[in-house]
Amino acid sequence: MIDTITLEVARYRPEQETEPTFERFEVPFNKDWVVLDALNYIKDRLDGSLSYRWSCRMGVCGSCGMMVNGEPKLTCATFLSKYVPGPIRVEPLRYFPVVRDLAVEMTDFMDKLKSVKPWIIRQEERPLSEGEYLQTPVQLDNYKQFSMCINCMICYAACPVYGLDHHFIGPAALALAQRYNMDSRDQGTDERLDLLSQHEGIWGCTFVGECTKACPKNVDPAGAIQQYKLKAATEWFKSFLMPWGRK
Numbered sequence: 730m731i732d733t734i735t736l737e738v739a740r741y742r743p744e745q746e747t748e749p750t751f752e753r754f755e756v757p758f759n760k761d762w763v764v765l766d767a768l769n770y771i772k773d774r775l776d777g778s779l780s781y782r783w784s785c786r787m788g789v790c791g792s793c794g795m796m797v798n799g800e801p802k803l804t805c806a807t808f809l810s811k812y813v814p815g816p817i818r819v820e821p822l823r824y825f826p827v828v829r830d831l832a833v834e835m836t837d838f839m840d841k842l843k844s845v846k847p848w849i850i851r852q853e854e855r856p857l858s859e860g861e862y863l864q865t866p867v868q869l870d871n872y873k874q875f876s877m878c879i880n881c882m883i884c885y886a887a888c889p890v891y892g893l894d895h896h897f898i899g900p901a902a903l904a905l906a907q908r909y910n911m912d913s914r915d916q917g918t919d920e921r922l923d924l925l926s927q928h929e930g931i932w933g934c935t936f937v938g939e940c941t942k943a944c945p946k947n948v949d950p951a952g953a954i955q956q957y958k959l960k961a962a963t964e965w966f967k968s969f970l971m972p973w974g975r976k
């Protein structure tokens with residue numbers, strides 16, 4: 730068993746570097762440690778200036794996503810022991826601009842989430858006196874999988890289509906749209922479909938499926954996109970047969 734393991738950590742301090750570089754750190758090897766523990770060790774004991782994001786340390790907040798040996802991972806759920814004897818290369822999430830060291834700019838991702846109208850849309854609201862909108866366990870199951878997303882952006886770092894075209898709305902935003910489309914209380918599918926049927930929406934996806942493989946929460950964004958494509962194709966066919974109305 731080894732006592733220490735080497736991390737090669739990407740550094741980018743815009744006030745002193747024009748290009749990212751790598752810095753090597755030797756950290757204690759503990760079989761219970763995840764990559765995030767090693768980064769915290771570096772920050773606490775070796776170099777307090779190292780910048781990265783994390784919060785919950787339990788796969789819930791979605792903020793600790795980074796590239797680990799070339800693959801997008803939640804660093805709080807990725808054990809050092811998987812990479813023995815090392816070295817382990819840690820880089821910021823691919824395809825996003827780097828703000829500093831391992832922290833990336835999230836604005837594009839947040840804008841994409843917002844653009845799919847991720848809220849319940851009603852054509853007609855019921856008066857409060859009629860009570861809440863009830864839902865059966867089966868109706869909940871219809872969309873529950875898509876609601877498990879923690880916005881970690883790992884599926885974007887895994888998606889070659891997003892890598893080539895940043896206008897592509899991307900896997901998590903499409904899964905989020907489907908989370909609301911499949912909700913029995915929602916009546917906004919057509920509104921979202923108009924937006925997402927554009928090239929940058931569902932049709933940009935060439936079904937590589939890497940998003941679903943990489944997702945740490947089993948959300949299956951690739952499945953959501955396929956469902957969406959089927960729906961869009963059906964609606965197009967209906968509008969062709971019945972041009973007077975799309976319902």
Ligand code: SF4
Pocket residue numbers: 877878879880881882883884885900901904943944945946947948949950
């Ligand atoms: S779909 Fe999965 S990989 Fe993508 S942001 Fe959500 S949890 Fe992360």
Ligand code: FES
Pocket residue numbers: 783784785786787788789790791792793794803804805806
């Ligand atoms: S620290 Fe919250 S998901 Fe990793």
